[in-house]
Amino acid sequence: MAVEQIVTDPALIPALETCSNTLGQAHQLIDLLEKSIQSPPSNPQDALQDAYRQQRHVYSLLAQLRGLNREAILNVRSTKQSTAEARQEIDRLHLQLQNLYYEQRHLSGEIAACESYDHSHLSLPLIPVEEFIALHPEHADSDEHELTVARINHEHAEREKLEQARQELLKKKQALIAENKKRKEDLASLDQDLERFIDAAKPIQKIFEKVYVPVTRKVNGEEK
Missing domain, CATH: 1.20.58 (Methane Monooxygenase Hydroxylase; Chain G, domain 1)
Structure with a gap:
């Protein structure tokens, strides 16, 4: 070349x-x-x-x-x-x-x-979509993401209401327990006072037993 x-x-x-x-x-x-x-x-x-x-x-x-x-x-x-x-x-x-x-x-x-990823919101006991839309019709046209967020917020609000009600019931329970405890203490104190009263009344009872002489009479041939 x-x-x-x-x-x-x-x-x-x-x-x-x-x-x-x-x-x-x-x-x-x-x-x-x-x-x-x-x-x-x-x-x-x-x-x-x-x-x-x-x-x-x-x-x-x-x-x-x-x-x-x-x-x-x-x-x-x-x-x-x-x-x-x-x-x-x-x-x-x-x-x-x-x-x-x-x-x-x-x-x-x-x-x-x-x-x-196994998202935690998938395991939440959310109410069905139809029931949620019936309660909140403004979300009828929302996409899947917005609808899921709204359902989670609804579940959160409901749980907050239940927690608030539980706290109120717990306060009532504590109040009732305290009241029952006070009544038990009052009853125990009353029992002690009653026992002291009974102990103090025993000498008087013995005096009455000595003074009192039963009287009997015959009625229709029977002693009364």
Whole structure:
């Protein structure tokens, strides 16, 4: 395959053309010198001048070729720098893409965990939807989320009412217990007073037993 078919960069084509031209002129110089050696010319001075002119032309082409070579090297360095910067940018973008993939997998996992999570409100003994809508018709057109929140709030309010009623009943119970305790204490005190009264009345009872004499009489032949 020809070099022209391999190298297609427009910046290198002038260097290839100059190189080819220099090579051709160098071959002409060599041919000219070989011809002068093999068959000496009748006027050696003219042949030598022709060789000098051809040599200067070759040197001129070589100088152009060196300039083009220097320019090509600078272009290559610039291309390498641009390629390195582009590679770094690609690596940066690739890293960002990998981070996005990682974040996507993480969020997908979080979404799946949320969807499969056993939410506590699912176990709440909420009233049926139909009964709730009958009590609160303003939620008839609410979506599922709003309806669930409203039902939970309703359940919370009902439980607060029940808790308030329980607290009131508990206060009444404590009051009744305190009242019953006081009555028991009063009855116990009354029993003690009664026992003391009975103990104090025993001597009087004995006096009455001594003074009292039963009187008997006959009625229809029987003693009464």
